[in-house]
Amino acid sequence: MDYAKRLSWLEDQSLLKAFQLAETEDMISFSAGFPSSETYPLDAVKESMARVIENQGEAALSYCSTSGYSKLRQILIKRMADKFGLDYALDEIIITSGSQQGLDMSGMLFVNEGDVVIFEEPSYLGAVNALRAYQAELVSVPTDREGMEIPALRDILERYGKRVKMIYVNPDFQNPTGRSWSDERRKEFMEFIKGYEIPVLEDAAYGELSFDKERQKPLAYYDKKGQVVYIGTFSKIFCPGLRVAWLCARRDIMEKYLVLKNAADLSSSTIAQMQMADYMEHNDLDGHIKSICALYKHRRDVMAGMIDSEFPKEVKYVLPKGGLFIWLELPEGKDAAELLVRAAQKKVAFITGASFYPSAKKNNELRLNFSNMSDEKTERGMKILGAITKEYLNG
Ligand SMILES: Cc1ncc(COP(=O)(O)O)c(C=O)c1O
Known part of the structure; x- marks a missing residue:
C-alpha cells in the first residue's frame, strides 16, 4: 500500500509502545503519562450521567x-x-x-x-x-x-x-x-x-x-x-x-x-x-483536584525517595513541584535505551529521553511517570531499576 508522504516519520513508536505496555498486567510501567484510574470519580460520573439523560x-x-x-x-x-x-x-x-x-x-x-x-x-x-x-x-x-x-x-x-x-x-x-x-x-x-x-x-x-x-x-x-x-x-x-x-x-x-x-x-x-x-x-472539581494532587505528591515522594536510596549518586534529577513525571539524567555518554532493554527483561518500563527530542537528541535521559503505580509497585520497580542502573554504570 502507498501511505501518505506525511507519515514518513513513523519510525519512532515510543508513545504508542508506552500505551500498549500500560495494558500488560504484570509490567511495572513508569512509561505512559496516565493519571491514576483510582482517582476517577465513578459514583459522581454515574450520577451526573443519569441526570443528563433524565434532564436532557x-x-x-x-x-x-x-x-x-x-x-x-x-x-x-x-x-x-x-x-x-x-x-x-x-x-x-x-x-x-x-x-x-x-x-x-x-x-x-x-x-x-x-x-x-x-x-x-x-x-x-x-x-x-x-x-x-x-x-x-x-x-x-x-x-x-x-x-x-x-x-x-x-x-x-x-x-x-x-x-x-x-x-x-x-x-x-x-x-x-x-x-x-x-x-x-x-x-x-x-x-x-x-x-x-x-x-x-x-x-x-x-x-x-x-x-x-x-x-x-x-x-x-x-x-x-x-x-x-x-x-x-x-x-x-x-x-x-x-x-x-x-x-x-x-x-x-x-x-x-x-x-x-x-x-x-x-x-x-x-x-x-x-x-x-x-x-x-x-460537585466540587477543585476539591477533587486537590485530592489528586495530594496523592500524586505522595507518589512523587515515594519515587524520589527510592531514587535517593537505590540509585547511584551520579544519576541526577530535579524534584518536580507538580505534574506526573520525574526526569532522570545518567552521566554523559551513557544510553538510556540500553537501560530500557535490561529493565524490560525484568518487567519494568519507562520511556527513554531521546524520544522527546524533536531534533538533535540526547541519549542519557529517561522519563519516569509516578502517578500511576501503587507505592508497593513503585518501590519494587524502582529497586529493580536502581540495581540495573548501578550494574550498567559500573559495567
Ligand atoms: C502535554 C500534553 N498535552 C496534551 C496531552 C493530550 O491529552 P488529551 O488529548 O487527553 O487531552 C497530553 C497527554 O499525555 C500531554 O501530556
Missing part, C-alpha cells in the same frame, strides 16, 4: 454544535478567569476531543510542508508527532530550569526567518521534564515574541496539577496581541476517557479552527460534554 433526554445523544456545549464553555470561561485571570468570550473557546485534537488542528491550520515549528528541548512527544505529520521541520530551542532560553530562540528565529510558522510550549510541569517556566521567563518570552507574527501554542495540560498552593499565570495571561492559542484538558484533572478538552483563541483565528473542527469530527461527544458541565455544577 435525546439531546444528550444528538450531535452538538461544532463549537461545543455552550453551558460547558461558559463554565470554563469563568473558571479560567477565576483561576488564571484569563479573559475569553464565548466565541473564543471551542470544545475539542482531547487536547490532542487541538494540537492536530493547529498543525492543520498553521503548518505547510517544509515550514518550521519550534519546540522546547525536550518536548511532549504527542505534539511532536502531531506536528511532524504535517511535514514540518522541527527545530528545538534549549531550555534551562526557568524555561525556553530567549537568546537561543532569538538566534533560531533569525536563522529560519519567515519559515517559522508556530511555537509549541508546555510551560507547566512539562511533559517530559516536570519543569515549570518561571514567572519572569513567561513575561520575558511574551515580551520578546510579540515582535513576531508567530502563533504560540500553549499546552496547559498540567497547569492545575500543582503540589503547592501557588498557581502560575499562563503565557496567555501576558498576551496583549492575541498571539497565544491556549489549550486545556480534563484528562489529567478528571479522566481522559471522556475526551473532553478545550481550545481558546482570538476571534479571527477561532473562525478558522471552527471550520477545521467541523471537518475533523463535526462535534465532540455531546453526552460527555453535558456530563462534564453537570459534574461541575453539582
